Amino acid sequence: MSDYLDGLAARLAERGVDAERSRALLDDLAAHTAESGAAPEEEFGPIEEFAAALVPEEETREPEPDVLLWSADAFEGPARLNEMGAQGWEVERVDRLGRFVSRRAPEHPQTWEYRQELSPGRGDRERLAERLAPGGWEPCGHWSVLAYFKRPGSVTAGPAAELSAPPAPGRRRYFLGARGAVAIGVCLVVAVVAGTWSVLRMVDGAGEAEGPAEWAGTAVGFVFGALLVLGLSWGAARLAAARRDRN
Amino acid sequence: MDRRASWLKGVLDLLVLASLTEGESYGYAIAKRLDDAGLGRIRGGTLYPVLNRMEEAGLVAAEYRAVEKGPGRRYYVLTxxxxTVLAEQGRAWTEFDASVRSVLAEGGIR
Incomplete structure (x- = not known):
């Protein structure tokens, strides 16, 4: 190969073109030069410019940080968050479905620590954030009555928080523990029993004069039941927040 | 400024696609064909980045074939x-060309 093509091979390698593709391309260019009879520099232009044209800038950008979307139930949350944090995963936000949107820097990732707190609303979250800020904690998302905070591992571990060989993420993305499974199971059983019972009762009463009234009653019952559960959750979160603030 | 070079810049990808409609070809042969058609000499420095981009975009597929003597070649074939892109963009170019001709004709250029 000519000096020109050797130089081009080096530039292509720097730009991350894999060896096989590069070899095929360089062979093709060598064949082209032989056939055209022109000097490579004249045919293809300056090496740097030609390499840049062949592999445009967007293909040579810094690699994007790894992104992981995962979830854990409220009981498993704190332990799993800190486990992922120890592997360098930083939670950027919590999405609408309660999943953690995490990123890990491609170069020099460091560990992260997390807290999960019960918090009934925006005002409480803001107060909590102010209270935790001196310890290096910052909010990283919330879902329902759960608020999440993170801090870089360097706050407690200093330079040792940097991970030299971060492990590859495991395949599991949803962490449901025994307590979470029981809680979800109980809710499902209550919903199925109540729903089936209501439907059976309505089917029985469908032919009677009270049919429409019973439908309306069921609808009101559903709304009332949902509000009651939401109210109880909110009240429990408020109580927990008040207790937390006292400590 | 070389007007032909800037005209060619906007339409070279279509010309390359069009030159592959009759079957596979390789870089130098494509350049020669376009030269023979009166479009002037297209240097490798211009042609290969276009071929590369079209390959990345899935408009052409390339296959490397080694030869007994000398360096192997990459053969390109239209996908x-x-x-589809050639048909759509070719039509758009033809409409553009018709508009240019029409305006030039009004200016007395025929």
């Missing part, structure tokens, strides 16, 4: 997507 279905490439045919």
């Amino acid at each position: 279905d997507e490439g045919r």
